[in-house]
Amino acid sequence: MPAAHDIQRLLDIMARLRDPRGGCPWDLEQDFASIAPYTIEEAYEVADAIDRGDLADLKDELGDLLLQVVFHAQMAAEQGAFAFGDVVAAICDKMVRRHPHVFADASVADAQAQTVAWEETKRREREANGNEDRSALAGIARGLPEWQRAVKLQKRAARVGFDWPEVAPVIAKLHEEIDEVRAEFAALDANPDDAAARDRLEDEIGDVLFVCANLARHAQVDVGAAMRRANLKFERRFRAMEAMAQADGTPLAGLPLEAQDRLWDRAKAAEKA
Numbered sequence: 001m002p003a004a005h006d007i008q009r010l011l012d013i014m015a016r017l018r019d020p021r022g023g024c025p026w027d028l029e030q031d032f033a034s035i036a037p038y039t040i041e042e043a044y045e046v047a048d049a050i051d052r053g054d055l056a057d058l059k060d061e062l063g064d065l066l067l068q069v070v071f072h073a074q075m076a077a078e079q080g081a082f083a084f085g086d087v088v089a090a091i092c093d094k095m096v097r098r099h100p101h102v103f104a105d106a107s108v109a110d111a112q113a114q115t116v117a118w119e120e121t122k123r124r125e126r127e128a129n130g131n132e133d134r135s136a137l138a139g140i141a142r143g144l145p146e147w148q149r150a151v152k153l154q155k156r157a158a159r160v161g162f163d164w165p166e167v168a169p170v171i172a173k174l175h176e177e178i179d180e181v182r183a184e185f186a187a188l189d190a191n192p193d194d195a196a197a198r199d200r201l202e203d204e205i206g207d208v209l210f211v212c213a214n215l216a217r218h219a220q221v222d223v224g225a226a227m228r229r230a231n232l233k234f235e236r237r238f239r240a241m242e243a244m245a246q247a248d249g250t251p252l253a254g255l256p257l258e259a260q261d262r263l264w265d266r267a268k269a270a271e272k273a
Contacts, residue, residue, distance in 0.1 A: 010066070011084055014074045032075060036143075039068040051228055097121070119159075136160050147223045150213040167218045174215060177208045240267035 017027040042065040049058040073084035098121050100106035101114070108114045126139055133139075136159060140152045157163060164170050184201040191197060216223045241263040245252040252260065 010070055011074075014067070014070045018074050018078065027071075030071070030075070032072060035068065035071055035075075039065075039072070042068050047224070048228075051225070145224075147209070147213055147227070150210050151217050151223060154214050154217055164214075164218070167215070170211065170215045170218050174208065174211045177204065177211050180204045181208055237264060237267040237271070240270065 016022075017024045020028065042061065046058065046061045046065055049055075049061045069087065070084060073082070073087050077083040096103045098118055101108045101117075106117075108117055122139060126133070131138065136156050137153055140149060140156065142149070144152070154163070164173075181201070181204045184197060184204050188194065188197045188201055213223050216226055241260065242252050244263050244266060245255060252263070255263070
């Protein structure tokens with residue numbers, strides 16, 4: 001566990017970077033909105049280090065993520081809104097409040113029951129803060145990656161019974177949505193300048209992706225993890241294709257699609273060998 005002076009050192013470094021007299025020009029130009037994408041990026045890099053099982057890299061990435069928290073807190077302190085200590089106090093209070101089965105005399109049967117209790121506590125907190133939104137979907141952040149938000153929306157709807165009881169109807173719905181995408185492609189091919197048809201196509205592709213997220217949820221598969229695996233698989237096979245083409249003396253870009261497809265098949269076969 002880091003000593004208190006290590007945390008203070010980080011806070012002092014951030015304050016120095018933001019000092020109008022001799023600070024870093026880049027850091028001084030930033031605000032909450034400009035730093036937010038970096039915060040999200042650092043969180044994904046933490047997830048990547050975990051996915052690769054690289055604990056040394058995880059240590060570094062967690063430090064980068066902590067710096068983002070300190071950066072936001074420093075900017076807030078400059079505005080007189082809150083400081084890093086307030087952030088720490090708020091999360092400490094929240095964790096104690098949301099774990100009465102640990103810090104008080106409440107009890108829960110299992111992890112699933114704790115999840116239900118957690119969401120109920122969050123709902124009561126929203127009401128206490130004057131949030132009048134009583135929807136089952138209240139409190140789902142719009143800043144989440146859309147695939148993650150889709151799953152959260154579906155889980156909340158499922159809590160009030162709006163959910164398919166098994167996976168078969170989800171797969172049927174996916175086929176239905178794909179058929180609708182085909183129809184919109186046909187409409188757009190018939191009239192390429194039809195802005196409404198292009199808008200409908202985007203809408204239908206969105207429906208396909210939403211149902212895919214639902215399918216993953218029913219399969220108890222994390223959508224982000226599944227996409228990371230798919231991306232890594234594609235990257236691995238594509239790099240293998242490039243190496244094969246290079247070994248054959250022809251750059252991949254110089255080959256027709258049919259030849260590239262054959263290299264893809266070779267890359268797949270090599271993985272299974």
